[in-house]
Amino acid sequence: MTVRSPRWSVALPLALAWAAPLMAQEAPAPSHMLAGTRLDVVASGEVSAVPDIATIGAGVVTQAPTAAAAMAENAQRTAATVAAIRKAGVADRDIQTTSVSLSPQYRYAENLPPAIVGYQASTRVSVRFRDVRKAGPILDSLVAAGANQIDGPTLSIDKPEPLLDQAREKAVAAARARAALYARAAGLQVKRIVAISEGSFEPMPIVRPMPMMAMARAEKAADTMIEAGEQKIAISLSVTFELM
Structure with a gap:
């Protein structure tokens, strides 16, 4: 009587033979001891x-009875402030507007809902000075031009x-x-x-x-x-x- 081997007995060695090179490639190299x-x-x-770098924030805050008037005045004073910065020799790449905001101003009274009495507009500009010694005098000129908020400086190399x-x-x-x-x-x-x-x-x-x-x-x-x-x-x- 002839006994035949199951088909999987031949397929398994072949599968292992194919997998051996892959396992050898994927196995991590032993760490050096x-x-x-x-x-x-x-x-x-x-x-x-x-x-040699000073970064300073300059802001203009304005208030007016209407939103349009607050924004208009703010835009005018901000333009004058930026013009003063450029006139001082600061390059355009070192001037960046960081925020523009408009918010209502309220009056609060007892047993009454808040009432809007005006609007406040704010614009902030970041100025980078590449000559730290000139930063102080330029700041004074910014205030004269209309800036009423100054913060900083952040000094860096x-x-x-x-x-x-x-x-x-x-x-x-x-x-x-x-x-x-x-x-x-x-x-x-x-x-x-x-x-x-x-x-x-x-x-x-x-x-x-x-x-x-x-x-x-x-x-x-x-x-x-x-x-x-x-x-x-x-x-x-x-x-x-x-x-x-």
Whole structure:
């Protein structure tokens, strides 16, 4: 009597033969095992620089009995303010309208619904100064032109990348020095760097300018001044070493 093998007994080896190359391709490569001792170090590097960009918000707020009158007056005073900014040498790319708003003003009385007594219009413009020393006098001219809200400044560095690279170099040097210290304490030597991971950075002010507020004045007073101070740029690194 002849005994026949089931069809699946032949199909299964063939299926495995086809799947083997795919499994070999998809299988993750084994991670490299350290022959020595692993050391993880967190180090930072920092540099200081004088900010060369000042960003300030200038606003015009107007009130009138009607919405149209409030917006019209606001548009006129805002146009004069922006013209003063351009006249001072600020480029168009550094002038940006950030908000325009119109809202009713109410009068409240007991046992009566709120009554609209007028409207308030507001326009805000963000101005970026590339010469921080000129920012103060320009602000005074903005107030004279019609701006009645000033806030800021936000100080920053225009091109921080070269400074960031210096901070990175200092961070790596600090990590190497710390790894060497641990290695000596443990009776080992630093063989190599296995991995480097960079964290985020934020410029941190070392000297903050005093809060500034500008107001229209009937008599001549001291000009508004902005002191740039310094900013600290720091980079944090996580570095993995192999010690032998």
